[in-house]
Amino acid sequence: MSSSPASFPAPAQPYGRPPLRAVQVLGGAGAGSSAHVRSLTTGLAARGVRVTVCAPVAAEGEYDFTGAGAEFTPDAASALRAACAGADVVHAHGIRAGMRAALALRHGLGRGRGRTVPLVVTWHGSAPEPAGPLGRLSRLLERHVARAAAVVLGSSSDQVDLARRRGARDARLAAVAVPAAAALPDTGKTRAELGAVERPLIIAVGSLVARRGYSVLLDAARAWRVMEPLPLLVIAGEGPLRPELTRRIEEEGLPVRLLGRRRDADRLLAAADVAVLPSRWEGRSLLAQEALRAGVALVATEVGAVPELVGDAAVLVPYGDSGALAGAVAALLDDPDRRAALAVAGRAQAATWPSEDDTVAQVLAVYDELMDRPIS
Known part of the structure; x- marks a missing residue:
């Protein structure tokens, strides 16, 4: 920012x-x-x-x-x-x-x-x-x-x-x-810090509260365990659901890291292959704006102001459908051309704001x- x-x-x-x-x-x-x-x-x-x-x-x-x-x-x-x-x-x-x-x-x-x-x-x-x-x-x-x-x-x-x-x-x-992100450092270094040098990196950003839909996101992460290489999901944010999410990650062996509250979310986002916004509702989402500006493919729930904000520059799924969310992310990770097309469309959409x-x-x-x- x-x-x-x-x-x-x-x-x-x-x-x-x-x-x-x-x-x-x-x-x-x-x-x-x-x-x-x-x-x-x-x-x-x-x-x-x-x-x-x-x-x-x-x-x-x-x-x-x-x-x-x-x-x-x-x-x-x-x-x-x-x-x-x-x-x-x-x-x-x-x-x-x-x-x-x-x-x-x-x-x-x-x-x-x-x-x-x-x-x-x-x-x-x-x-x-x-x-x-x-x-x-x-x-x-x-x-x-x-x-x-x-x-x-x-x-x-x-x-x-x-x-x-x-x-x-x-x-x-x-x-x-909101302000556009400033020039960012080498994304390769960020991926190395997160442990995602040779594996896909998925990111979500937002407080750990019920409306963010993280329980559905963890359900989706369970489906990604069969993928090779295994994707890593990182969640930047803090909140009351941390103990519950931590328990699920440990008990189910999910490829997920909770990063806590971060002031460098834009740097993390720029290093990701896919950004996810699984919320039950959203206004003019900051994550969606930053993802499209950064040219990061976005999968988001079709709720609130999200469709109006992103237009055709993101993949939209119904809220609460972990299968649709998992499938949309997996399809993007398997299709670099589609991610590249969304990057172009995202920047074009951001230019209209x-x-x-x-x-x-x-x-x-x-x-x-x-x-x-x-x-x-």
């Missing part, structure tokens, strides 16, 4: 208006939303916007929002209220962040320059509704956030449709661009539009 700030001139503020003050609110340290906020912060700060990022301390440690030109404040409720009170616009990323920002604006002093501070919420992706009370609570939170926001920005068409169903006054499609500059320009246009609306 690139961390160098973009070099945009800071334009004069229109009509003598003082610099816009924007607060970015993160509800967690998820890779996709955190990388997006880092990218957005860089572009906004370079254009003269005063940015405050309110996020978990762990996210600041990994993504260095201050290095991108922002003021950082931890995501404690009191700090969030104080940040929102001095803002012209508050931009929350995700339902949880949107709920916390809405409460902060309601209970804080939130009137920027004599006006009610508008709330923008980007929906990065919502899991399928759980059944029972949890499902009702999820819908309630989504409705509250959708109706509290002046504008909802959906990272995919299904997110825009969902926001409208939940009562959003203004919901728009706004692709979440909005750039970081496009994303920043769209978000800034939304902010400016809100500043020009009548005072409420």
